[in-house]
Amino acid sequence: MKIRSDSISAVTAKAERPIHGADRLALPCSRSSPSEGEPELILSDPLLREKNISASFGIASYPLHGSSPQELIQVADASMYLSKHQGGNAVSTADHFDPNEAKKWKRDVLEAYLGVTLKRLFSTGPDAFEEIYQRLKQFTESLAATESTNGTPSPTPFGTQGLPQAVLDTVTSLAFAIDAKDHYTQGHSQKVSAYAALIAEGLEMTDAEVEEIRLGAILHDIGKVGIPETILNKSGPLNPEEWEIMKSHVIFGAKILDPLTPLAGVRQMVLHHHEFFDGSGYPEALSGNNIPLGARIIAVADAYDTITSDRTYKKGRPAMDALAELERCANAQFDGAIVQLFVRTMRQLPNPIIEVATAVGPRV
Numbered sequence: 420m421k422i423r424s425d426s427i428s429a430v431t432a433k434a435e436r437p438i439h440g441a442d443r444l445a446l447p448c449s450r451s452s453p454s455e456g457e458p459e460l461i462l463s464d465p466l467l468r469e470k471n472i473s474a475s476f477g478i479a480s481y482p483l484h485g486s487s488p489q490e491l492i493q494v495a496d497a498s499m500y501l502s503k504h505q506g507g508n509a510v511s512t513a514d515h516f517d518p519n520e521a522k523k524w525k526r527d528v529l530e531a532y533l534g535v536t537l538k539r540l541f542s543t544g545p546d547a548f549e550e551i552y553q554r555l556k557q558f559t560e561s562l563a564a565t566e567s568t569n570g571t572p573s574p575t576p577f578g579t580q581g582l583p584q585a586v587l588d589t590v591t592s593l594a595f596a597i598d599a600k601d602h603y604t605q606g607h608s609q610k611v612s613a614y615a616a617l618i619a620e621g622l623e624m625t626d627a628e629v630e631e632i633r634l635g636a637i638l639h640d641i642g643k644v645g646i647p648e649t650i651l652n653k654s655g656p657l658n659p660e661e662w663e664i665m666k667s668h669v670i671f672g673a674k675i676l677d678p679l680t681p682l683a684g685v686r687q688m689v690l691h692h693h694e695f696f697d698g699s700g701y702p703e704a705l706s707g708n709n710i711p712l713g714a715r716i717i718a719v720a721d722a723y724d725t726i727t728s729d730r731t732y733k734k735g736r737p738a739m740d741a742l743a744e745l746e747r748c749a750n751a752q753f754d755g756a757i758v759q760l761f762v763r764t765m766r767q768l769p770n771p772i773i774e775v776a777t778a779v780g781p782r783v
């Protein structure tokens with residue numbers, strides 16, 4: 420199947436015959452939106468009825484459900500299982516599901532859908548943000564409904580354990596995609612994560628707390644998905660209006676994590692990672708210990724990687740210069756105790772620059 424325009428859909432179907440088992444096939448269709456009426460015409464075919472053949476159809480439409488033949492077939496296939504689970508002789512798209520159905524198959528369908536729709540990131544800006552936010556909200560709510568047995572959601576454990584892996588994969592892929600938008604920040608989230616974990620371990624936090632901070636650091640700039648690329652990739656300095664828009668990435672970041680209630684702690688880190696210890700930061704001008712600890716840690720890790728890395732407008736500075744700069748800003752921009760711990764730890768390392776593989780991006 421070849422994608423050549425915006426008018427391709429994929430239909431997968433499973434025909435089941437009592438004697439010979441089941442056959443599956445994928446059909447590309449050239450139309451802008453798949454018609455559910457046509458497969459139903461097939462289903463009502465007298466010959467099929469006479470031979471006692473049932474068929475389940477799943478429909479995926481380009482570009483809504485995928486950008487490649489593989490993605491379209493994956494989603495159509497998942498939707499087909501939705502039809503099959505309804506008893507066969509039905510047509511489904513990935514958007515149609517019954518929240519009262521059993522959870523295993525539905526999670527498979529939702530994860531398939533999440534896997535191919537949210538990991539595609541063509542552009543950033545308010546529209547891209549809104550689409551991703553709504554999808555994430557829709558599917559986390561559906562998953563919560565699926566997990567409940569009597570309509571009341573069961574209590575969800577907090578932390579990464581409380582979320583389906585597909586949702587975690589989705590948001591981390593999104594963060595890596597933001598990095599990849601600008602070659603000069605590629606790998607930034609992972610390096611900030613490594614530095615932040617080093618600090619958290621130095622503070623003798625529990626393994627679960629270290630992991631939460633590691634994730635918070637990966638996701639700290641995820642809200643940049645809501646910032647137009649003209650601002651995100653501008654080579655010169657931002658004007659005051661553009662700067663205000665750029666600052667809103669912390670609000671976008673917190674909002675995108677709103678539906679993921681087990682990540683409430685991570686959300687706080689994302690929202691407050693640009694607060695200053697003296698109260699002159701944003702978005703809420705929090706000061707001192709009122710700033711969540713994870714956010715204070717990420718602020719130091721973020722600044723260190725920014726100072727030591729190349730950017731479009733500057734060369735990265737040596738590690739020792741960066742550590743001196745952090746010390747200079749201790750108790751003004753940064754928590755002095757965290758700076759002290761970080762500087763002491765880094766000065767003991769033979770090479771105080773953490774390198775990470777930068778060949779990352781959204782999985783498609």
Ligand SMILES: [Fe+2]
Pocket residue numbers: 639640668692693
């Ligand atoms: Fe940021």
